[in-house]
Amino acid sequence: MEKLYLDNAATTPLAKEVVQELNKKISLFGNPSSRHVLGREAKIEIEKAREKIAKSINAKPEEIIFTSGATESNNLAIKGLAEANPTKKQIITSEIEHPSILEVCKNLGKRGYQIDKISVDSEGIINLKELKDKISKDALLVSVMHVNNEIGTIQPIEEIAKICKEKNVPFHTDAVQSFGKLKIDVQKIGINLLSASGHKLNALKGIGFLYVKRGMNIEPQLNGGGQENNLRSGTENVLGIISLAKAIELKRESEKVEKSRDKIINKLLEISGSKLNGSKEKRIYNNINISFYGIEGESLQMFLDEEGIFISTSSACASNKLAKSHVLKAIGIDKMYLNGSIRITLDTLKLLTTKQEDFIIKKIKENVEKLQKISPFKFQEDKK
Amino acid sequence: MKPTNTYSKEVIKHFTKPANQGEIKNPSAIGEIGNPVCGDVMKVYLKIAKNKSGKNYIKDIKFQTMGCAAAIATSSMITKLAKGKTIEEAKKITNAQVAESLKGLPPIKMHCSNLAADALKKAIENLEKKKK
Ligand SMILES: Cc1ncc(COP(=O)(O)O)c(C=O)c1O
Numbered sequence: 465m466e467k468l469y470l471d472n473a474a475t476t477p478l479a480k481e482v483v484q485e486l487n488k489k490i491s492l493f494g495n496p497s498s499r500h501v502l503g504r505e506a507k508i509e510i511e512k513a514r515e516k517i518a519k520s521i522n523a524k525p526e527e528i529i530f531t532s533g534a535t536e537s538n539n540l541a542i543k544g545l546a547e548a549n550p551t552k553k554q555i556i557t558s559e560i561e562h563p564s565i566l567e568v569c570k571n572l573g574k575r576g577y578q579i580d581k582i583s584v585d586s587e588g589i590i591n592l593k594e595l596k597d598k599i600s601k602d603a604l605l606v607s608v609m610h611v612n613n614e615i616g617t618i619q620p621i622e623e624i625a626k627i628c629k630e631k632n633v634p635f636h637t638d639a640v641q642s643f644g645k646l647k648i649d650v651q652k653i654g655i656n657l658l659s660a661s662g663h664k665l666n667a668l669k670g671i672g673f674l675y676v677k678r679g680m681n682i683e684p685q686l687n688g689g690g691q692e693n694n695l696r697s698g699t700e701n702v703l704g705i706i707s708l709a710k711a712i713e714l715k716r717e718s719e720k721v722e723k724s725r726d727k728i729i730n731k732l733l734e735i736s737g738s739k740l741n742g743s744k745e746k747r748i749y750n751n752i753n754i755s756f757y758g759i760e761g762e763s764l765q766m767f768l769d770e771e772g773i774f775i776s777t778s779s780a781c782a783s784n785k786l787a788k789s790h791v792l793k794a795i796g797i798d799k800m801y802l803n804g805s806i807r808i809t810l811d812t813l814k815l816l817t818t819k820q821e822d823f824i825i826k827k828i829k830e831n832v833e834k835l836q837k838i839s840p841f842k843f844q845e846d847k848k
Numbered sequence: 849m850k851p852t853n854t855y856s857k858e859v860i861k862h863f864t865k866p867a868n869q870g871e872i873k874n875p876s877a878i879g880e881i882g883n884p885v886c887g888d889v890m891k892v893y894l895k896i897a898k899n900k901s902g903k904n905y906i907k908d909i910k911f912q913t914m915g916c917a918a919a920i921a922t923s924s925m926i927t928k929l930a931k932g933k934t935i936e937e938a939k940k941i942t943n944a945q946v947a948e949s950l951k952g953l954p955p956i957k958m959h960c961s962n963l964a965a966d967a968l969k970k971a972i973e974n975l976e977k978k979k980k
């Protein structure tokens with residue numbers, strides 16, 4: 465059975481070019497802090513990579529702090545900034561952030577911080593007026609993600625940055641789902657802090673970075689040997705860094721992937737009781753998130769598993785947490801659609817063939833109809 | 849740590865090919881239960897008749913479920929367990945029994961088995977209310 469991996473927002477396979485590059489460098493083992501030749505070799509590699517990555521977002525090399533991934537980057541950004549600015553006690557974020565932002569905020573909330581979660585509209589776009597109104601003199605940071613991991617909505621980060629600048633508050637963005645896929649110019653946009661992760665763009669797991677604009681004062685969360693400009697101690701993940709620098713060079717098939725996405729969306733929307741979650745236009749080119757009336761996404765995902773089609777649900781019933789998707793709740797999705805959502809995230813390097821697309825569409829339709837037949841809730845046109 | 853979201857073969861079997869799925873026209877009773885944990889719903893239809901010794905028994909049972917794989921599998925299993933039983937016997941079916949018959953459920957999915965047992969109980973309750 466052919467395996468169709470359609471969960472690229474969760475993680476991605478290593479690109480073959482990345483594998484080749486890693487194979488070339490696999491015996492590089494020196495500690496970049498060592499003064500001898502082997503150490504210097506490793507150091508040269510990570511500095512080359514840093515330069516390339518910095519350039520890709522129009523930053524300076526010394527503004528790139530390598531981390532173990534975006535969870536760490538997000539933690540470092542928020543906690544690091546909070547510790548460096550102990551008098552500022554308000555954090556503004558959105559309702560639809562990744563848990564690695566929301567949980568950090570929740571914890572700081574317990575320690576006396578005021579956390580304001582800005583609402584989003586039915587497409588998942590942040591309410592800019594509310595944002596503007598909420599920022600107080602006490603604001604430490606505005607943290608709003610660039611692209612949402614569940615519904616793929618692209619936030620107007622240019623406008624958010626502008627508001628932050630007017631109010632003189634630093635702006636952090638979790639760019640995990642956009643970095644390497646969409647063009648980001650941190651200077652032009654006006655971003656102070658940006659998180660990214662390697663495994664979402666066909667590099668290794670366990671590598672990410674935080675962009676820290678020069679002049680920003682943050683406290684390290686890992687103390688030790690003083691690596692990464694003293695902001696993140698620990699021997700660098702040399703191969704991870706190399707893999708990340710390679711991955712950003714790769715050509716993403718954005719336009720073709722978008723066409724494929726739209727074909728699948730349009731076909732799936734022909735299924736009775738289906739509904740697109742998120743924005744049609746302001747949407748990352750590889751994300752599809754659709755709900756089906758009266759069924760449970762986990763059941764659909766399990767049926768598709770049997771067909772070799774690997775997708776995810778956002779209803780989270782399948783995961784270890786039972787809580788419903790906070791993102792779908794935030795966009796105000798109807799109860800009958802809340803449980804029945806699936807997320808398909810396409811490979812951005814390799815296109816699906818027409819045959820594969822048609823197979824996916826057919827199998828989803830078949831299995832949705834099967835589950836709708838089992839369900840006590842029958843969809844009627846007028847309810848849509 | 850053990851993986852928490854893997855299903856037994858028995859669960860997969862009942863999930864992919866559920867028994868007694870559908871509606872009964874003119875049922876003797878219906879029981880519908882919503883799962884407070886996840887919002888999923890199960891509906892049970894009963895057709896009651898008298899057996900040879902004159903006791904009421906479940907002649908036919910069908911279900912409709914909006915739920916996860918565990919919910920559909922437990923729905924299927926409970927209908928199999930209940931079919932042919934007298935009302936008194938059927939009342940004694942517990943969710944633990946259902947889960948056991950399915951060779952276990954992942955811990956996080958135990959609440960799903962409540963759905964089936966509760967829906968059956970509700971249907972029997974409604975049946976007895978009707979008679980009074
Ligand atoms: C939007 C977003 N932020 C943060 C993360 C966490 O990234 P990492 O796995 O690198 O810690 C993810 C990945 O799940 C994500 O999608």
Ligand code: FES
Nearest residue numbers: 886888916919960
């Ligand atoms: S998660 Fe809802 S019934 Fe299992």
